[in-house]
Amino acid sequence: MRTLDTAELLNLWEEGLGQPRFFWSLDLLSALHPKLGEEDIANLSVGEKDARLLRARELFFGPDMIQIADCPQCQSRVEWSLNTKTLLDSNTNPPPPGKILELIQDGYRIRFRLPDCRDMALALTCPEDPARVLSRCILEMERDGKATDFESLPMEILEAVGQKMEETDSLADVRMPLSCPDCGREWECWFDIASYLWQEMNHWAERMIQCVHLLARNYGWSEKDILNMNPARRRLYLEMLTG
Ligand SMILES: [Zn+2]
Secondary structure, three states: OOOOOHHHHHHHHHHHOOOOHHHHHHHHHHHHOOOOOHHHHHOOEHHHHHHHHHHHHHHHHOOEEEEEEEOOOOOOEEEEEEEHHHHHHHOOOOOOOOOEEEEEEOOEEEEEEOOEHHHHHHHHHOOOOOOHHHHHHEEEEEEOOEEOOHHHOOHHHHHHHHHHHHHHOHHHOEEEEEEOOOOOOEEEEEEOHHHHHHHHHHHHHHHHHHHHHHHHHHHOOOHHHHHHOOHHHHHHHHHHHHO
16 A cells, blocks of 8 residues: 555545445545556455445544544434454455355355445445345345245345345445433444545545645745645745744
8 A cells, every 4th residue: 555645635536526425435445556557446345445444544643533423313423433453353264356255044045245346335325226136136036946036035034145245345334332421322333444434535625725825825935835744844935824
């Protein structure tokens, strides 16, 4: 993974405005991993994509991540934290690309692969067909030794396939058990690293543009010169202006 300079990061942020977070996160990965082509990124499992985003987050902002959730019962704000290293360490056995999995249950034998970024992109662009990702990922299906089709698979089998996908690609679906200190309500909160990182990047970009504005106005430097400046030096100038 290569590092990105301030101007590159700001351009990436600008390209992400008005774009679904998922697609922005793929552009970010592409910039960070120039050796990965479009096809390579499309073939990443969702968990592998998120593992790379977690490493990117660590590179930009460090490992500790604070989240705020609203209690669904009393609307109190509940703060919780996650750590990129803990999440990455929990992914002890990441699945190799193209791994074929098998489920044998209730007379069914299903062979399937994990959803990848291409599947997720299709799901986002065609939300009217929620079963589409599963139908793309299920490669072979038999009932009592005879081939069957996707439409004939019962809901329990589809759910079992979905569960095995989540267990195998553990970073694809990160959930945090939460408890409200005010009313005692317990619930699970879903964590999406792409959305989290976008929010942080958005705040960072606003601060950076404010910094450019102040330095340009006071010293007459160009945006390019200010963005290319060593971050420590830029900060010192800014501190002198803002006290
Ligand atoms: Zn509550």
